[in-house]
Amino acid sequence: MRKTGMVAAMAAALCLSGCGAITRDLRHPGGYPGHLLDERTFDASESKQVQLLRFTIILAMAARMGGETVTDAKEADAIADYLAAAADEINYAAANIYPSDGGVACRVGDVKQPARPLPGQIARLDTAVADAERAAQDAGRSAQVATAAETSVRAMLASGTPPAIAAAAAPEPAVPPCNGYFVNFEADVPLIEARMMRLLFATLPRDHVRKFAEDIQKGNFLGSAWNGLKVVFVGIKGLHTASGTYRSGQEALVANLDRCSSKSAVAPDYDEYDETRWTVKQAVACLGVSADNLFGPHPGEIAGDDIRIDVSGKTFMALMQLARTSCVRLPIGTADNSNSELAAARSRRAALCDRLRWNPKPKLDSLGLR
Secondary structure, three states: OHHHHHHHHHHHHHHHHHHHHHHHHHHOOOHHHHHHHHHHOOOOOOOHHHHHHHHHHHHHHHHHHHHHHOOOHHHHHHHHHHHHHHHHHHHHHHOOOOOEOOEOEEOOOOOOOOOOOOHHHHHHHHHHHHHHHHHHHHHHHHHHHHHHHHHHHHHHHHHOOOOOOOOOOOOOOOOOOOOEEHHHHHHHHHHHHHHHHHHHHHOOOHHHHHHHHHHHHOOOHHHHHHHHHHHHHHHHHHHHHHHHHHHHHHHHHHHOOOOOOOOOOOOOOOOOOOOOOOOHHHHHHHHOOOOOOOOOOOOOOOOHHHOOOOOOHHHHHHHHHHHHHHHHOOOOOOOOOOHHHHHHHHHHHHHHHHOOOOOOOOOOOEOOEO
């Protein structure tokens, strides 16, 4: 009884201290980590595609940071493995919200049409009407051909000439099956996070950190100070490189917006972000993020319902290219650096880095089968 009471008390204390985190983990897009990212990056809570875009930005950032912090070929091989695994998880999750292999993602419920169609729906409706008119015209021409063929057959039967047997019509192509389910996207988010955490940990300059700790334990304060400076230098250099990738990701996000939210007093007034000329300065202003305060009050940060957008596949391709070019620049080496071993190492690295591409694909749901 006493043990049960202690367990109940511990559970109550845990709930009082962290029920908010538990609730968000159960009910917020991306769970509690997604809530923190929404507060510290940009709000992706209203769009599955923007959530996936944010993971791809983090992947590219980690790849660039690894290129600055890792000098050992063995650790570089591990990072290449982690990058490829993380890219695979992103593409697996993408199969639930993007078409893949000629198929589409599945809906599990009937979708009711809105009472008032949106401009995009009107355009699609106009296209469908035009397609229907063309189909009707094609059907009319087919009917004329059939009538002519019937007349020809009757004439041949009357003259005693045996009619030619027409070839069987080709079967209609099968509708490709859906390769994922929109509602399964959230279930894949923790799997992406697990790959990302392993990748981010691998990019830390562990050798410098470990030497720093060893020197302090031995009382070698002069040596620890020197190693501390190296840790700071490597960390800042890696952070600066990763931050450049994040700035590109912000521009990529805003380039997909229909128009700027104009919530910020300094936001420019434009209908479309000019990615050929403008810089991240305009992108940050459009997002309403403060250019001066990282965690302070923002001048009008864009909310999640203002970023409900469809992200183009080219956006993911651009970020994957940043990750891929960083992967191939990681150091390569072997135990004896013989020509044959180096060739094998380069071949393996090329195969891993080549997986850093935008390629939505379904997971294997049985051994050897999809």
